[in-house]
Amino acid sequence: MSESDCGHGVLLALDEAIAQYHRQLRPLPVQRAAPDVLRGQMLAQEVFAQVDLPMFTQSAVDGYALRSADTQAASAAQPARLPVVAEVRAGVEAAAPLAPGEAMRIFTGGRVPEGADTIARQEIVHRDGQHMLLAAALPAGTDIRPRGEELRAGARVASAGQRLHSGLIAALAMAGVGEVAAYRAPRVRVLITGDEISSAPAGGAQVFDANGPLTRSWFAERGYALPECRLVADTREELHAALREALDEADLVITTGGVSVGDYDLVRPVSVALGVKEIFWQVAQKPGKPLYFGLREEAGAQKVIMGLPGNPGAVLACLQVHVAEVLAALGAGERPCWRAGVLTAQLRADSREQLLRMRLALDETGRAQLTPLPRQASHMLSNMAQASALVRIAPGRAVQAGETAQWVALP
Numbered sequence: 001m002s003e004s005d006c007g008h009g010v011l012l013a014l015d016e017a018i019a020q021y022h023r024q025l026r027p028l029p030v031q032r033a034a035p036d037v038l039r040g041q042m043l044a045q046e047v048f049a050q051v052d053l054p055m056f057t058q059s060a061v062d063g064y065a066l067r068s069a070d071t072q073a074a075s076a077a078q079p080a081r082l083p084v085v086a087e088v089r090a091g092v093e094a095a096a097p098l099a100p101g102e103a104m105r106i107f108t109g110g111r112v113p114e115g116a117d118t119i120a121r122q123e124i125v126h127r128d129g130q131h132m133l134l135a136a137a138l139p140a141g142t143d144i145r146p147r148g149e150e151l152r153a154g155a156r157v158a159s160a161g162q163r164l165h166s167g168l169i170a171a172l173a174m175a176g177v178g179e180v181a182a183y184r185a186p187r188v189r190v191l192i193t194g195d196e197i198s199s200a201p202a203g204g205a206q207v208f209d210a211n212g213p214l215t216r217s218w219f220a221e222r223g224y225a226l227p228e229c230r231l232v233a234d235t236r237e238e239l240h241a242a243l244r245e246a247l248d249e250a251d252l253v254i255t256t257g258g259v260s261v262g263d264y265d266l267v268r269p270v271s272v273a274l275g276v277k278e279i280f281w282q283v284a285q286k287p288g289k290p291l292y293f294g295l296r297e298e299a300g301a302q303k304v305i306m307g308l309p310g311n312p313g314a315v316l317a318c319l320q321v322h323v324a325e326v327l328a329a330l331g332a333g334e335r336p337c338w339r340a341g342v343l344t345a346q347l348r349a350d351s352r353e354q355l356l357r358m359r360l361a362l363d364e365t366g367r368a369q370l371t372p373l374p375r376q377a378s379h380m381l382s383n384m385a386q387a388s389a390l391v392r393i394a395p396g397r398a399v400q401a402g403e404t405a406q407w408v409a410l411p
Contacts (some may be wrong), residue, residue: 257310
């Protein structure tokens with residue numbers, strides 16, 4: 001389907017819209033810094049351990065370092081009796097190797113002294129002054145963490161495309177990784193269009209803004225910085241100024257409203273006036289049909305505009321399905337993870353692909369059960385207190401209870 005078809009009555013299939021993002025968009029520039037500085041960003045390259053893990057042979061417990069051979073004759077009747085000749089704290093090396101017939105006090109994480117090959121944990125040891133008594137033989141390697149047991153230097157710790165979350169950052173720090181390459185976090189601006197939208201309606205014909213809080217919260221829940229959000233009136237002059245500023249400052253501009261066919265739907269013509277190339281407009285989905293995707297090339301950088309419909313239900317669906325894919329194509333997020341689940345009720349067919357809010361539950365086998373919720377119209381969000389999944393129903397498909405469908409988690 002050509003780009004021009006999308007504006008002349010032929011709707012773009014949802015999967016083709018997603019494919020367009022990944023064909024048209026390039027990843028954001030790469031930054032290099034310490035992993036914790038780039039927290040939340042996506043790795044651009046594989047990362048490899050710089051050291052063995054553990055870095056040296058360690059004690060796994062508090063106890064006594066000794067030689068297994070010195071315990072082989074030990075019994076309850078005649079325990080092994082060894083002098084405790086030194087103490088090995090974590091972070092401090094033993095001053096001398098362990099000699100046969102000796103023991104050293106050692107603590108969890110302490111470096112096992114040369115000559116020792118096993119640890120007697122303190123719970124099984126009886127202390128008698130400067131000696132320790134052990135009533136059972138211990139095999140070599142007991143309660144020892146060998147050097148490189150977890151990873152060897154040069155082993156891969158993380159792959160390109162993984163998000164730098166707290167656990168991964170800690171793993172990289174342990175592996176001696178001081179710097180990583182990650183795609184720059186996206187700069188996002190949100191424009192909420194509509195004369196009727198207000199943060200504090202004064203009555204009459206105005207309504208509360210839901211799209212601003214929805215969009216900002218959606219980004220925050222996924223670890224992104226809160227995007228700047230602005231209310232914009234339905235005038236060509238105000239939208240032109242707001243959109244020009246947003247395109248100058250941001251990598252991704254999201255608008256809500258103003259992308260349909262009304263006299264005051266100005267996002268598309270104003271975008272064209274600002275040098276934006278329309279990639280597509282109108283997708284065969286419900287809700288969210290008037291979705292708009294445009295690009296402006298600028299000094300080697302791409303400026304992306306996603307024009308979402310104005311109804312909050314459509315905004316939510318487009319964020320979950322489309323904006324998430326755009327962020328993934330920019331190297332700034334993971335692609336949505338669609339899973340199979342079982343529908344608990346029948347659904348009528350629609351000519352467009354349906355994106356329905358449903359309640360997700362697991363049956364006794366752990367399989368997802370998807371229950372449709374009432375109040376699915378695109379201007380409604382009151383069922384969000386019960387909704388935990390967004391479900392795709394293919395166009396023209398009437399489904400029965402027990403059939404499968406693809407879902408992605410909400411929020």
